[in-house]
Amino acid sequence: MLRHPSRRRGHDTVTDEFAYDALPMRVIFGVGAVHRLAEETRRLGIRRAVVLATPGQAGLAEQARGLLGGIAAGSFVQARMHVPAHTVVEAGQAATQLGADGCVAIGGGSTIGLAKALALRHGLPAVAVPTTYAGSEMTPIWGITDNARKQTGRDRAVLPRTVIYDPELTRTLPxxxxxxxxxxxxxxxxxxxxxxxxxxxxxxxxxxxxxxxxxxxxxxxxxxxxxxxxxxxxxxxxxxxxxxxxxxxxxxxxxxxxxxxxxxxxxxxxxxxxxxxxxxxxxxxxxxxxxxxxxxxxxxxxxxxxxxxxxxxxxxxxxxxxxxxxxxxxxxxxxxxxxxxxxxxxxxxxxxxxxxxxxxxxxxx
Missing domain, CATH: 1.20.1090.10 (Dehydroquinate synthase-like - alpha domain)
Structure with a gap:
């Protein structure tokens, strides 16, 4: 009988057998990469994108709208920490009213978390432009808080389709x-x-x-x-x-x-x-x-x-x-x-x- 070789190291078993699933997303990295935002959004087939941000990053949302040009359907700049359920409802209503078929999330974990909730509940594909080191953009993990309880889950449907990393956007991060x-x-x-x-x-x-x-x-x-x-x-x-x-x-x-x-x-x-x-x-x-x-x-x-x-x-x-x-x-x-x-x-x-x-x-x- 063939056996998979393994060896003990303390309480851990290190084995030659493992599973690794690569997550399906495109990453663009580099100084100035944000200027490819319209190109990458079009590449996904998005024709009307709602731009998501927190109130404190409304200026970034405007910058994103400018880069998107005619693809920009409008903005929702009320993303909140821990993704409150009522915010998800409001963002979904705004996206529907704007006729959006996708979204651009520019900011940190709160904004990208909101984009994930919209993907989960409304099927909107997202382009993420992280401006912090939160890492949410790389995970299929979503979280929505309701009545002081944060519900979390995993679903590949919430993964941003494309992530644009531009170090220039983090220079002003306090x-x-x-x-x-x-x-x-x-x-x-x-x-x-x-x-x-x-x-x-x-x-x-x-x-x-x-x-x-x-x-x-x-x-x-x-x-x-x-x-x-x-x-x-x-x-x-x-x-x-x-x-x-x-x-x-x-x-x-x-x-x-x-x-x-x-x-x-x-x-x-x-x-x-x-x-x-x-x-x-x-x-x-x-x-x-x-x-x-x-x-x-x-x-x-x-x-x-x-x-x-x-x-x-x-x-x-x-x-x-x-x-x-x-x-x-x-x-x-x-x-x-x-x-x-x-x-x-x-x-x-x-x-x-x-x-x-x-x-x-x-x-x-």
Missing amino acids: VHVSGTSGLNAIAHAMEALYAPDASPVISALAERGIRDLVRALPAIKADHTDITARSTALEGAWLCGACLGATTMGLHHKLCHVLGGRLGLPHAETHAVMLPHVAAFNLTAAPAARDALRRALATVSPARALAELAVRLGTPRTLKDLGVTGPALPGVIDEVLAHPYANPHPLNRESLRALLQNALDGSAI
């Missing part, structure tokens, strides 16, 4: 947003390293993406206009997002989804706070992931290195910094345990309480 957004991206790759459906392809992308971001983010902190650092960070975020799109999410994302949806916390800042604490919790049960992070971060203690990186970047360090109080934690724990994600470290109420308390107080790692 330093603190760059830092939290970059740590958010690193969290995507970290979870991919210990996901039950990880593969050598994804592990290689994850390690490279983390290394790029760790190198680029301090350089952006020193000079937010550094186009080389911006390009490196955006490429790293692309790779990290692709890792999240191809694997199963774990405890880190479950906690952030519950904290964000239940307490209305800012998405990237929540990821930045939770990242080192979840790393400290999970990596003892995932030696291969720990070793990859050691290489990417050039350290023997990945969790501590991630905490120190957050200090260097000046991002929020504790859940208290985000306005969370102790009485909110039991409800978060209940929701996480009610529908847990796959995770290398076993979960129970006491271990989750300790993890969240450490994140609340900013306890040393």
Whole structure:
């Protein structure tokens, strides 16, 4: 009988047998790439595109409309954090009134999340133009928040058909947003390293993406206009997002989804706070992931290195910094345990309480 060769490494089994599904999307990357927006939109057969953005990025929406020319049907600039259900309804009504047969999402995770919701509910194909390092554009994961509960799912129908990465569009991204957004991206790759459906392809992308971001983010902190650092960070975020799109999410994302949806916390800042604490919790049960992070971060203690990186970047360090109080934690724990994600470290109420308390107080790692 033929056997697939495998070998043990700590608690991980590394085997020559794995599955890897490449996600069907087109990527355009480069300084000035946004000027190909009309060409790429036409390429998809979109004749009337509604431009999506947040209120704070209405200027970017106008820029996109100008580049689209006659393809632009109008704008909806009310995208919101965590994709509220009522916003999805309003955006769908606007798209219908405009006669839109597709959309262009320009901005961060909130805007791209709205485009995904429109694809899910109305079948509108999307072109994504990311301006942060959120990585949502590379995943089939959607999320819609209703009554303080964030529902998430996976569906390839929500994938943007084309993603245009232009580092120039990130030059004006504030330093603190760059830092939290970059740590958010690193969290995507970290979870991919210990996901039950990880593969050598994804592990290689994850390690490279983390290394790029760790190198680029301090350089952006020193000079937010550094186009080389911006390009490196955006490429790293692309790779990290692709890792999240191809694997199963774990405890880190479950906690952030519950904290964000239940307490209305800012998405990237929540990821930045939770990242080192979840790393400290999970990596003892995932030696291969720990070793990859050691290489990417050039350290023997990945969790501590991630905490120190957050200090260097000046991002929020504790859940208290985000306005969370102790009485909110039991409800978060209940929701996480009610529908847990796959995770290398076993979960129970006491271990989750300790993890969240450490994140609340900013306890040393």
